[in-house]
Amino acid sequence: MTNEQQRKVLPSDKQQLLDVEGYEVFNRELMRKVFPRIVAEVRAIKPKTKVGDIIPFYFAIMSYIDGNKYRADGSINARFGYAFPSQERIYEMTGIDRKRHKRLTEILKANGILTDVRDHYEGTKRFLWYKPSFSPRISEDGYLVNDDGEKIVPDYSVILR
Template identity: 45%
Template sequence: MNELKQYKQLPNDKEALLTGHNYEMYNLDLMRKVFPRIIREFNEKHVRKQRRPQIRDIVTLYFYLLSYVDGVHTRADGTQSERFGASFPSRDKIAGDLGIAEKRIKSLVDILETNGLVRQKTVWNGKWYFPSFCPCVSEDGYLVDEDGRKVTPNLAIY
C-alpha cells in the first residue's frame, strides 16, 4: 500500500504530451537496432583507436532535423507546400545548437542519407532535409522500403 502512495506522476508525462502540441512519435527500433548497426559498421571501417572520427552525433543530428520538420501541408492559397516534411535549419544553426563542428555536418547527413534516414534537397538558399519516420525496420537494423527491400548503405560514404 505504501508503494502506491509513494508513486508520483512525473511532470510532462506521456498522456499530457499526447493530448498537447509539439509531440511526435518515433520508431523505437531506430535506437534499438538502426543506430547501433550504423555505429558498429562505422567503427569497423575506422578501426584505429586514436583520433577515430566520431559517429555518435548522427543520433542527435537525426532527431534535431526531425524536430524541425515543417508540418504545414497546405499553403494559404490552397496549394500543397513543397516544404512539407522538410527540415531546413542552416549548418551554422545546427553547429551552434548541437555543438557539432560545421565541417562535420555534411558527412553526418550523408551517412544518414545512405542509410535511408534523411533525403537531401539543395535549394537556392541552402539545404532541405527530409527525415524519414522509418515505419519499417528489419530485425538486423536496416530500414525497409515500400517494396519490402532493405535499404543497404553505401559503406564508402562512411
C-alpha cells in the same frame, strides 16, 4: 465508457505532450537497432570517427519538420515533410561542427533514414531541406526495409574515403 476513459494511461506527462501536439514521432527501433548497427559498421571501417553524432544530428533535423501541408493562403506548401534548420542552428543545438554535417547527412541517406536532401535557394541564400523517413519497417538486424521489402544496405566506400 467515454473516449477519455478508454485511452491508455501514459507515463509522466506524455499525454499532455500529445494533447498539445508539441511532439514529433520517431521509431524507437532506430535507437534500439539501427543507430547501434550504423555506429558499429562505420567504426569497423574508421575506428576513431565520431559517428555517434548521427543521433543528435538526426533529432535536431527531426525537430524542424514542417508539418503544414498548405500555406496560409491555401496553396500547397513545397517544404511539407521536410526539415530545414540552418547549419548554424544544428551546430547550436548539437555542438557538431558544420564541416561534419555533410558526412553525417550522407550516412543517414545511405541508410534510408533521410530519403531526400535538396538545395533550396531564396535569392542568393542557400538552404538545405532534409526529408527524414519515419522508418516504419526495420529488420531484426537493424536495417530499414524499403517498399519492395528489401533491406537498405549502405555502401560506405565513397562516404568514408
